[in-house]
Amino acid sequence: MIGQAASGSLACAPTARRGRRDDRAFAYMNNPIKIPVLALFVLCALRIAAAQTITGNVHNGSTGQPAAGDDVILIRLAQGMQEETRTKTGPDGEFTLPLKSPEAPYFVRVLHQGVNYDQTVTGTGPVKIEIYNAVNKIPGLAGSLGIVRVESVGTNLKIIEMYAISNTSNPPVTQSRPDNFEITLPDRAEFDSVEVRSPRGIWVNVTPNLTSSGKGKYSINFPLRPGGTLFKIAYHLPYAGEITLHLHLAYPINEFGVMLPAAMRFKALRPGTFKIVGGQGRKVAEAIASPLTGDVPAFQIIGKGNIPDLPAESKNRTPAVSNQPPSQSTRAPSPVAAPVKVEDRSSKELWLLIGGSSVSIVAILVFVFWWTRRRASPAIAVKSGKPGSHLDALKEELFQLESERLHGSISVEDYAASKEALNQSIQRALAREKS
Numbered sequence: 322m323i324g325q326a327a328s329g330s331l332a333c334a335p336t337a338r339r340g341r342r343d344d345r346a347f348a349y350m351n352n353p354i355k356i357p358v359l360a361l362f363v364l365c366a367l368r369i370a371a372a373q374t375i376t377g378n379v380h381n382g383s384t385g386q387p388a389a390g391d392d393v394i395l396i397r398l399a400q401g402m403q404e405e406t407r408t409k410t411g412p413d414g415e416f417t418l419p420l421k422s423p424e425a426p427y428f429v430r431v432l433h434q435g436v437n438y439d440q441t442v443t444g445t446g447p448v449k450i451e452i453y454n455a456v457n458k459i460p461g462l463a464g465s466l467g468i469v470r471v472e473s474v475g476t477n478l479k480i481i482e483m484y485a486i487s488n489t490s491n492p493p494v495t496q497s498r499p500d501n502f503e504i505t506l507p508d509r510a511e512f513d514s515v516e517v518r519s520p521r522g523i524w525v526n527v528t529p530n531l532t533s534s535g536k537g538k539y540s541i542n543f544p545l546r547p548g549g550t551l552f553k554i555a556y557h558l559p560y561a562g563e564i565t566l567h568l569h570l571a572y573p574i575n576e577f578g579v580m581l582p583a584a585m586r587f588k589a590l591r592p593g594t595f596k597i598v599g600g601q602g603r604k605v606a607e608a609i610a611s612p613l614t615g616d617v618p619a620f621q622i623i624g625k626g627n628i629p630d631l632p633a634e635s636k637n638r639t640p641a642v643s644n645q646p647p648s649q650s651t652r653a654p655s656p657v658a659a660p661v662k663v664e665d666r667s668s669k670e671l672w673l674l675i676g677g678s679s680v681s682i683v684a685i686l687v688f689v690f691w692w693t694r695r696r697a698s699p700a701i702a703v704k705s706g707k708p709g710s711h712l713d714a715l716k717e718e719l720f721q722l723e724s725e726r727l728h729g730s731i732s733v734e735d736y737a738a739s740k741e742a743l744n745q746s747i748q749r750a751l752a753r754e755k756s
Contacts, residue, residue, distance in 0.1 A: 373423070377448030379414040379431050382493050382547065387414030388452050392432040395442075397425050428523075436495050436544045439522050453547055455497040459490050462545065463612060467574040471581045473625040478560035480510075484552045486545060486572055493547035500540035502552055504529065505569045508537065510558040515541060520548030529554075562625060565590070568617040577608040577617070584626030594618035602629040 375395065379388040387410075394407040395418040405427075410416050418429070427442040434455040440448060463486070470481040482504070488496065506512075518524045529539035541552070558564075570577075579595070580603055581587055587606045589595045595606040595618070606620065 373420050375418045375420050375427070375429065375442060375448060377416055377418075377429065377450060379410045379416065379433075379450045379452055381414075381433075381454070382451045383454040384492075387412070388431070388433060389414060391452065393418065394430040394432070395420070395427060396430055397422065397427050434495075434497070436497050436546070438546070439519075441523075453493050453495045455544070456494045457496070457498050459488060459494065459496045459545070462496065462572050463487060464570075464572050464574040465549070465576070467570065467577040467613075469568065469577075469579045470628065471579060471585070471622055472627050473560055473585075474557070474627075476559060476561075477557040478564060478622070479513075479555070479557045480507075480566075482552075482554045482568070484571070484574065486550045486552065488545045488547050488550065490547060495547065496545040499530070499542045500532070501543055501545050502541040503532070503569075503571045504539050504541065504554050506537045506539065506556055507558055507564075507566060510537070510556045513555040513557060514553075515555075516553045517541065517543045518551040519544070519546050520550065524553075560625075563621065563623045565619060565621050566617075567619050570613060570615060570617060573612040573614040575612045577613045579606040579620065580604075580628065581606070581622065582626030582628050584624055586621075586623040588621040588623065590619040590621065595620065 377393075379391055379393070380386075381388045389410055389412050391410045392407060393410060393416045395405045397403045397405045405421060406418055408416050408418060410431075420427075428439050429442055429448055429450065431438045431450050431452055433452040436452075436455050438450055438452045440450050442448060464484050465487050466485045468483045470483070472479055484502075486502070490496075502517075504515075512529065515527050515529050516524045517527050527541055527543055529541050532538045532540050543550070543552075579587065583599060583602050583604055587595070587597060587604070589606070594609055596609060597604055597606050599605065608618070610618075
């Protein structure tokens with residue numbers, strides 16, 4: 322009997338303890354004070370989770386429909402170009418990407434029919450990205466402006482060819498082919514850099530490919546998306562004080578000019594093909610023909626000289642981002658990489674800048690445009706007064722700094738000091754936004 326009683330008491334003990342726990346849980350759930358606290362906790366947790374994601378939508382500008390099934394990649398720039406995560410767009414073009422470091426600069430890349438469409442990220446979204454169907458050839462492609470910058474550097478002649486190619490296809494499509502842009506180098510010339518900027522994109526380094534059609538002919542495999550695509554090709558060749566240049570245009574160019582130092586002489590080999598204007602230690606030879614198609618009328622460059630810097634022109638030059646795919650480790654820059662301005666504004670602003678101006682005036686403006694706009698967008702963001710604009714400006718500065726570090730154009734000491742100052746400023750901005 323004693324054994325049975327003891328056994329029964331022991332058997333009932335766990336049941337009694339479970340009953341007491343259930344009573345406490347019931348009392349907690351029915352406490353009018355604790356329920357709002359629990360709900361607030363759950364809401365905060367959900368909001369924190371939502372803040373760690375980037376949401377967006379992808380739209381096909383060629384069809385007018387949502388872009389379903391396209392790859393979407395989140396690329397972080399804080400340690401170089403690194404793929405952080407990827408997903409695919411849903412039936413309505415929607416996507417969600419987890420965000421590990423909200424304070425780091427990111428951009429979102431969408432891949433559609435072999436062409437990527439990039440957009441920088443400020444905040445967590447929603448991000449809206451426009452993509453277009455790809456075709457092999459768009460009839461009637463042309464350039465609004467072409468500038469060839471010439472100056473001597475020691476025993477070499479340095480030449481930079483810059484072109485703005487417009488894609489006004491309707492409905493809008495992207496021209497994607499291996500020979501989207503072709504360049505012919507003079508004899509004994511060597512590439513220094515080739516950079517391209519797509520509409521709404523950033524400058525990227527690209528590698529030209531030698532064609533089978535002849536020596537000195539190269540193709541650039543860079544998609545021509547709707548809008549304006551900017552090309553900048555820099556090269557040098559031996560120079561003894563006089564040279565004749567025979568340049569070739571990949572597309573018809575509406576306004577074309579050759580910029581050179583005032584100390585150099587420009588001589589057209591065929592009279593009536595160029596007119597000379599100048600100012601500020603430089604001069605521009607404007608092509609009379611408009612548009613100029615195919616071969617540029619041959620001309621001679623005589624003498625030596627350098628084009629003088631305009632105000633702030635030599636300051637804060639930042640490099641282009643490599644066009645190579647991102648990976649989990651920092652990649653080395655392209656063999657032809659060279660410091661060049663990262664432009665983060667829409668190419669529409671360039672068209673507004675050059676529209677209605679003669680090439681003699683535009684040449685100098687475009688020259689400044691290519692080299693001196695690092696702080697333009699952050700300054701505008703700060704002045705706008707919109708919520709988060711100052712934080713976005715600081716993130717943009719961090720993006721520029723990391724690009725400099727990636728391509729070795731800033732010392733280790735300067736990078737560390739600048740990074741620390743920017744991180745402190747970002748933390749203060751985040752604290753102000755939270756308050």
